Amino acid sequence: MKAIIIGCGRVGSAIAGELDRNGWDVTAIDENEDAIDRLGSHWAGGFVRGHGMDLAVLGEAGIQHADAVVVATNGDNTNIVVAQVAKERFKVKCVVVRLLDPARADFYRERGLHVVCPTQHAIAVINDAIRASQEAA
């Protein structure tokens, strides 16, 4: 199975490493060459330096044959565009996109994107923790 990870920061690199260890054919994309250091010394996958909106970069990473694409750059709007390109243009079956803004996360989830919003998760977990501590008291 082939996966492309666009944005190789804390989240992207950890997912790339996990899939790589599980036998996936993984290619990571990041604008910054240093991002390759996050992938560790056992990394067996590919790396393409460039912007995720650049069709030439996506092509070089092999998006035509990807089974899964994870979009987690530090720009929400870039992620929104790249995820839609992966889904609509390249017909990738599994596209997961990380968005930090809850409002845009809701909107694009309604439009059919598989959105993960860490901000929404954090808010829910913190609210639960406070509620639980009050119930205990």
Place this chain on the structure above:
Amino acid sequence: MYVLIAGGGKVGANVARTLLRMGHEVTLIESTADRYERLEPEFEHQVLRGDATEISTLERAGIARPPDLVLAVTGDDEDNLVICQLAQAKYGVDKVIARVNDPRNQPHFDLLGIAPTVCATSSILGLVEHEVPAHGLIPLLELKRDNLEIVEIPVTPGGPADGVDVSQLRLPEGTTVIAVLRGGNAEPATPGLRLTSGDQMLAIVKPGRTDELRKALALT
């Protein structure tokens, strides 16, 4: 008309100024502090500081009214694209115009149905092609909403069109020659007009059919 403009750079500020002078109602959104401070003395309450890709900023600017027209003219293509998607799909804005900064991003706007778009680089390239004597097909105007494109096609010496009556030309379906430019004059493409090398044909083509047309006329 109420127009919302995202991006207060040279493009956004000049368009805002002109529209205001024409008597339209305008809100200009600018995210950077220094630019906002330069715009505020001139535009006063008509300029708003904020990130136009944030739903809360758009709502403060009156996106829910909704505006008659949204112009997304920031320097970031991904922002312009998201602003147009939010305007159209979330708030039912009928008309959007997006600026494309990097022509390599044009396919993304096309894919996601954001039109019309304006790209300075592509416009300049189009003008350059028009000036350079080429043997190819020159795109002059694309009207995506009306699903047609106007192109200029040269009649090449010894090519499939050379010496042929314009009404007898074999062209792909959906292509119509409307006029022939010859010696500085435009002649309507009526039956009986014989094409000769050096002529330029003006034709209407369905978008996406230009490659077929190139093939039919053996152009590069």
